[in-house]
Amino acid sequence: MGVKVLEFEFTTEDLPAPDQFDYVRAAMSDLPAPHDASTDHIDGFRLHQRKLNLDLIWVWTMAVQPITLRRTARLIRQADPETYNLVLVQHGTIGRTWSRHEATYGPHDLHVNDSSQPYVLRAHSTQGLVTCIGVEIPKKLLSLPVTEIDHLVGKRLPSQGIAALLGGFLVQLTTNTSAYRPSDGPRLGTVLTDLTSALFAHTLETDSTLAPDSRQRTLILRIRTFIQQHLHDPRLTPGMVAAAHHISTSYLHRLFQRDGTTVAAWIREQRLKRARRDLTDPALTTASISHIAAQYGFTHPAAFSRAFRTAYGIAPKDYRHQARADGSHPEPAPR
Incomplete structure (x- = not known):
């Protein structure tokens, strides 16, 4: 075991x-x-x-x-x-x-x-x-x-x-x-x-x-929890989030603006964080990068690779290779 x-x-x-x-x-x-x-x-x-x-x-x-x-x-x-x-x-x-x-x-x-x-x-x-x-x-x-x-x-x-x-x-x-x-x-x-x-x-x-x-x-917290629980769904959009909480999309955007971000940016950030974690997970060494990306709503591998590189300054395959090479869990600096 x-x-x-x-x-x-x-x-x-x-x-x-x-x-x-x-x-x-x-x-x-x-x-x-x-x-x-x-x-x-x-x-x-x-x-x-x-x-x-x-x-x-x-x-x-x-x-x-x-x-x-x-x-x-x-x-x-x-x-x-x-x-x-x-x-x-x-x-x-x-x-x-x-x-x-x-x-x-x-x-x-x-x-x-x-x-x-x-x-x-x-x-x-x-x-x-x-x-x-x-x-x-x-x-x-x-x-x-x-x-x-x-x-x-x-x-x-x-x-x-x-x-x-x-x-x-x-x-x-x-x-x-x-x-x-x-x-x-x-x-x-x-x-x-x-x-x-x-x-x-x-x-x-x-x-x-x-x-x-x-x-x-508390509404913002409930919304963020909902987003984190639906990161796998490629249909997760600001409109879907607003509808699930019975508020307008414009009001949803105002809630996130208070924290200096946008709904779409926060969704993308959470997806990338979860995918980054799974790239170094020893239990997922046989899982392809595209499979991991799809688990967090990235339906196009090239789009995932671009988003990952933009956020962390390194391609996902290089990040994974670096983690395997030295046995560590490197923390790429967000850009």
Whole structure:
């Protein structure tokens, strides 16, 4: 089968009972986003965790006895990876306290933690371990402004539609990891980024407390997510994008002009980025350049070659040859 996606697994069952919680407490304080841990079950504490590395994103599963985790202002000053942690509860409950707010999440509930904000989490179960799945995603991967996503931190996210799709994907992703290879990591990370972005945008768009400008930004995010999910379609045009979102083409152009670009240019940029990534993918060494180009809507190989050279100053075949020759993933400078 070959090497799998980078995976780490830990269980306290491998440690002497008197040392189990001390190890957990030390591990929690040594995370990229450190936490203080406490529990009433110090003797024989049970915790089992698996973590998958998907390029810049981590996906984790945890089964744990009741525990309290505190992310304090002191710990934030000590270390802040600037990530969002999206948590899906499977069994038991997780209570969250932050600022002057409190919330409790049960099975199938999704909520968001922000590594830059203090909070207290209390995992509780009257029968068995608390189990959950989480996604740690860097804020920089999401195009929606942090000030707007802040509206979602701590809230119970919708359980239907995109949230159900994301939850199902997380369960499937973590149930059997043996079939995934290292080259699958960036692809799976892209899927998670798109789903998370779409969920945030959908939730914000339906929030009646948001200002009009915030609603406009969430619309842009939803449009960009739609484009990224349809890069394979050669019929992807500004007119198609506008029609799918029930807005005029002229309004769509104005939305992108705010960011100093055009719709067509952004579509072309995203297609070229995905194609560039696949050109250096070890799993696609036998795929022709024209096949890779067609996967991202370039129906004419010559047009793809011209667009790639214009954007990166190198022909796609030369870029691929350079990557194979030195075993690296060169990053051509955009022009």
